[in-house]
Amino acid sequence: TAGITQAPTSQILAAGRSMTLRCTQDMRHNAMYWYRQDLGLGLRLIHYSNTAGTTGKGEVPDGYSVSRANTDDFPLTLASAVPSQTSVYFCASSDDGLAGVNEQFFGPGTRLTVL
């Protein structure tokens, strides 16, 4: 079983360019999340979606947007990348976003470098 897939695995992006990080899950989970992970810091929530058709802002949403057109896909878009967005990005999903007590399953991550 695939679980959660992310693409690309890594990317070098010029500042000012736009980019979409893709995330797909095949577990039919309601809730999906985007995190960034930086050295010395905990995972920080960028955006989340409790169910298809709804999205919400996390701790660090500025410069990022998401959409949730269906259950499986949760793309993250950087409209105009800046060097401070250099990070490892993880997509995650869980079975019940409203209760929130179920474990989150993580994708393999996308390593993004903005120059």
Add this chain to the structure above:
Amino acid sequence: GQNIDQPTEMTATEGAIVQINCTYQTSGFNGLFWYQQHAGEAPTFLSYNVLDGLEEKGRFSSFLSRSKGYSYLLLKELQMKDSASYLCAALDSNYQLIWGAGTKLIIKP
């Protein structure tokens, strides 16, 4: 504000026992998670505690004291493959996970 504190790094010997502590301050509380993350990989779920006490799962156990805002992860019979970062995360009143920066555990032969 919301905060999770855990040690940055710990070293232990193969075959020994290690305890990784975590203290949390959150707006409301709906449980405490521990995840394991090997270098260059995604976090994977280890345990979830919502009631006070000890939960044992094989070589790994997790403890929670809600009144003290404290949890620990206990790893027994350490193996080299246990070398990883261990992430503590608390679920707040909005059911959002607040993550600690992680404890890097180094296992020596």
